Amino acid sequence: MPELRKDPVSGRWVIIATERAMRPTDFKTEPQPIKGGYCPFCEGNEDKTPPEIMAYREKGTQSNTKGWRVRVVSNKFPALRIEGNLNKRGEGIYDLMNGIGAHEVIIESPKHIVSLTELDNKQVEEILWAYRDRLVDLKKDKRFIYGLLFKNVGTAAGATLEHSHSQLIVTPIVPITVMHEMNGCEEFYKYRGRCLFCDMVQQEISTGSRIVLEDDTFIAFTPYASRFPFEIWILSKIHSSHFEDLQKLEIEELAQMLRKVLQKLEVSLEYPSYNYIIHTTPFVLGEIEYYHWHIEIIPRLTRVAGFEWGSGFYINTVTPESAAEFLRNVNTEKKA
Amino acid sequence: MPELRKDPVSGRWVIIATERAMRPTDFKTEPQPIKGGYCPFCEGNEDKTPPEIMAYREKGTQSNTKGWRVRVVSNKFPALRIEGNLNKRGEGIYDLMNGIGAHEVIIESPKHIVSLTELDNKQVEEILWAYRDRLVDLKKDKRFIYGLLFKNVGTAAGATLEHSHSQLIVTPIVPITVMHEMNGCEEFYKYRGRCLFCDMVQQEISTGSRIVLEDDTFIAFTPYASRFPFEIWILSKIHSSHFEDLQKLEIEELAQMLRKVLQKLEVSLEYPSYNYIIHTTPFVLGEIEYYHWHIEIIPRLTRVAGFEWGSGFYINTVTPESAAEFLRNVNTEKKA
Numbered sequence: 001m002p003e004l005r006k007d008p009v010s011g012r013w014v015i016i017a018t019e020r021a022m023r024p025t026d027f028k029t030e031p032q033p034i035k036g037g038y039c040p041f042c043e044g045n046e047d048k049t050p051p052e053i054m055a056y057r058e059k060g061t062q063s064n065t066k067g068w069r070v071r072v073v074s075n076k077f078p079a080l081r082i083e084g085n086l087n088k089r090g091e092g093i094y095d096l097m098n099g100i101g102a103h104e105v106i107i108e109s110p111k112h113i114v115s116l117t118e119l120d121n122k123q124v125e126e127i128l129w130a131y132r133d134r135l136v137d138l139k140k141d142k143r144f145i146y147g148l149l150f151k152n153v154g155t156a157a158g159a160t161l162e163h164s165h166s167q168l169i170v171t172p173i174v175p176i177t178v179m180h181e182m183n184g185c186e187e188f189y190k191y192r193g194r195c196l197f198c199d200m201v202q203q204e205i206s207t208g209s210r211i212v213l214e215d216d217t218f219i220a221f222t223p224y225a226s227r228f229p230f231e232i233w234i235l236s237k238i239h240s241s242h243f244e245d246l247q248k249l250e251i252e253e254l255a256q257m258l259r260k261v262l263q264k265l266e267v268s269l270e271y272p273s274y275n276y277i278i279h280t281t282p283f284v285l286g287e288i289e290y291y292h293w294h295i296e297i298i299p300r301l302t303r304v305a306g307f308e309w310g311s312g313f314y315i316n317t318v319t320p321e322s323a324a325e326f327l328r329n330v331n332t333e334k335k336a
Numbered sequence: 337m338p339e340l341r342k343d344p345v346s347g348r349w350v351i352i353a354t355e356r357a358m359r360p361t362d363f364k365t366e367p368q369p370i371k372g373g374y375c376p377f378c379e380g381n382e383d384k385t386p387p388e389i390m391a392y393r394e395k396g397t398q399s400n401t402k403g404w405r406v407r408v409v410s411n412k413f414p415a416l417r418i419e420g421n422l423n424k425r426g427e428g429i430y431d432l433m434n435g436i437g438a439h440e441v442i443i444e445s446p447k448h449i450v451s452l453t454e455l456d457n458k459q460v461e462e463i464l465w466a467y468r469d470r471l472v473d474l475k476k477d478k479r480f481i482y483g484l485l486f487k488n489v490g491t492a493a494g495a496t497l498e499h500s501h502s503q504l505i506v507t508p509i510v511p512i513t514v515m516h517e518m519n520g521c522e523e524f525y526k527y528r529g530r531c532l533f534c535d536m537v538q539q540e541i542s543t544g545s546r547i548v549l550e551d552d553t554f555i556a557f558t559p560y561a562s563r564f565p566f567e568i569w570i571l572s573k574i575h576s577s578h579f580e581d582l583q584k585l586e587i588e589e590l591a592q593m594l595r596k597v598l599q600k601l602e603v604s605l606e607y608p609s610y611n612y613i614i615h616t617t618p619f620v621l622g623e624i625e626y627y628h629w630h631i632e633i634i635p636r637l638t639r640v641a642g643f644e645w646g647s648g649f650y651i652n653t654v655t656p657e658s659a660a661e662f663l664r665n666v667n668t669e670k671k672a
Contacts (some may be wrong), residue, residue, distance in 0.1 A: 158641025277646030305494025310613030
């Protein structure tokens with residue numbers, strides 16, 4: 001059983017995944033790049049993954065066989081376990097609990113594609129629907145507090161399989177990064193009576209210089225205090241605290257925007273490694289006015305060194321304004 | 337002039353280093369590994385670095401010539417600038433100030449060595465003295481609030497030069513990571529009336545299973561909630577809030593322990609990339625009871641992926657107890 005342990009100094013929780021444990025000698029070499037060849041996520045290899053939790057598939061086809069378009073399975077090497085109770089306890093000054101949670105993989109296509117942008121808009125919509133359906137299902141479990149959706153693409157971003165996929169990790173604690181964001185937003189709300197992210201959207205629209213893409217419903221921009229070159233956030237222009245409350249028409253617009261933004265990165269930076277993460281409101285809270293779900297896209301072009309680890313300061317050598325200008329001017333048409 | 341910009345959501349400050357700016361096309365390739373060959377840090381190449389700020393050198397030798405043992409210079413591509421005023425201001429909902437601060441390099445040996453462990457204890461002591469002397473000098477400048485000492489070793493840890501060196505970045509703001517640590521410690525202090533780190537030292541000594549090395553003055557252990565495999569913290573057993581207040585005898589003991597701990601990592605994990613950082617109390621505070629300076633050593637054996645970025649949770653596949661046991665049993669004698 002993995003353990004969740006709390007660092008009493010920072011309040012950060014760590015998953016000590018003892019069952020995935022590696023021997024110290026396993027670390028003598030650098031992490032290996034992604035292997036090609038045989039792929040457990042490809043159509044026809046359904047028996048090579050844990051059984052499917054959910055799939056969008058052609059009528060009449062059987063679970064764990066061909067015929068699916070998007071397929072969700074448990075991670076074969078889960079960071080957290082779905083079964084058991086938390087058993088919160090102390091060890092002197094330290095706190096721990098059992099590593100209970102969910103760790104799922106959203107396989108985005110039956111074909112061996114390496115990017116979500118190879119799919120058409122309708123297929124990207126189904127990925128977003130899968131995100132939403134899994135959150136809605138998992139929030140029914142009272143042990144779970146938070147669902148973090150994320151995507152690792154490329155070796156530098158920590159991906160170990162090439163076949164386009166996302167992941168969902170559901171935790172019994174609000175992640176500290178989200179908690180810090182929510183605290184900041186709550187303070188702003190107490191002072192101003194408005195959602196900080198909504199104010200940000202207003203200012204970005206009126207300034208214009210950091211906008212990458214904009215439509216009626218969403219805006220993609222390089223944040224004012226971008227940590228990384230070409231960091232991009234996607235926000236809904238209308239206030240919304242929970243990703244899983246997206247309207248059908250919004251999902252259509254979001255799919256289109258997400259695909260286009262990623263295309264711009266791929267075309268202009270030659271398929272960089274990247275992560276994206278979705279920050280949403282914890283399961284236990286209803287609709288709230290002060291926090292606003294959003295997507296953070298982080299190209300992994302630079303390495304994080306001691307200063308960043310030690311301080312939380314980031315040194316970004318590309319101004320968000322020049323990154324946005326560069327990305328605005330990328331023509332994604334030529335790719336097709 | 338670089339800018340310091342604040343993310344209003346998380347409260348994190350970012351250095352937008354416009355003068356170091358790279359063109360977007362510079363990012364099309366992966367970061368380059370460290371180059372060998374010509375080295376600006378080697379003895380005889382003193383004119384290839386900015387002029388020295390301080391050096392421990394043989395009597396009668398001139399600044400910026402041979403004869404030094406430890407040499408401190410400004411970073412040739414500083415993240416922050418020493419001259420100017422902060423000019424704190426707003427941009428709508430955003431906050432910014434000029435990127436004022438110091439960015440220095442501590443060159444640890446005139447010889448082209450790649451690890452601090454190639455030096456004897458006396459030489460390592462001089463590195464620690466240089467750390468201390470630079471903090472003491474820079475804290476006299478009222479614009480500066482915090483000094484972060486750190487070391488990047490190896491490509492995966494963000495090093496760009498091989499010659500053994502450390503860096504010091506002095507900022508006009510308390511880094512958010514330190515602020516979060518101090519907040520945690522202050523809460524503990526309010527509740528218990530004791531320093532959290534002192535309690536941690538007590539518990540680690542009585543438990544024993546996470547100790548890597550221990551002497552009369554210092555303890556090196558794998559923290560209970562280690563984020564990374566083989567993460568090690570070094571703490572003074574006696575309460576001390578400021579690194580720069582180290583006693584001479586303590587510096588002797590610390591040099592010996594730091595060297596031995598790094599040797600253990602190098603011998604057992606075959607010279608891994610690593611960072612270390614020193615967390616100490618901000619310049620503006622006097623001796624305080626609730627925060628305790630310490631060194632965090634982070635081997636860079638695994639890659640940080642989307643989940644860690646998005647949540648602040650870390651997944652560690654080596655228990656701190658097995659890492660400590662492994663490191664305790666490493667014989668550093670065989671290296672000599």
